[in-house]
Amino acid sequence: MRLADGRAAHREYIRHPGAVMIVPFLDSRTVVLVRQYRYPLGRHFYEIPAGKIDTGETPLQTARRELKEECGYAARTWRHLTTIHPCIGYSDEHIELFLARGLTHVGDAPDDGELLVLGNRGGRVYVWAAG
């Protein structure tokens, strides 16, 4: 590439396949979260479900898959909210953010490799009541 003053410059950045994040509403006040150990930061976080887009998947297909794999839910209605670029300076990553409503619990099926431990309390996935 060339800078505005004509000098040549070299830029390195990360190619990322893209990812999705899902805000899954159980009801108007309750969002399903997952608890996950994040190795780079050395601790657990409560997060909205998320995951990388696999080759050949549309973002919506990824969102459906991740909501089922991480939380065991299927959703009746899906809405794309926005696109986020979390590391604009050194990565082309894009995160497609979806709203999921009309949830039905269809059984947990966490990724074998990830060993996600969903926090079950009284048979329910960890939830956080907003407001």
Place this chain on the structure above:
Amino acid sequence: MRLADGRAAHREYIRHPGAVMIVPFLDSRTVVLVRQYRYPLGRHFYEIPAGKIDTGETPLQTARRELKEECGYAARTWRHLTTIHPCIGYSDEHIELFLARGLTHVGDAPDDGELLVLGNRGGRVYVWAAG
């Protein structure tokens, strides 16, 4: 590291020095933004000023430096709002978010290497009036 089932696993992630982002209020309705070409995404973005923490700097020192370098402003009052982990799955990056108020224009001094072109309209840095 070891997974919960006892298998050994290898995790690679990015070590990042950390960064700051600044929300600089010119007045209660006006935030100073910078326009910058982001090579990984191949286009310009309007952004709040931000930058990486240099060795030996506190996050507040970085924030003061970046606000001056990118926008030409000094701020009278600074408030740390929160810490963001933008790439929790593959990087230890943390972004310290600051609120800056009581701005004084002390002259633009963009980084030579970055060649930031601040959008000046009628002598003013690009601003966005909220609400």
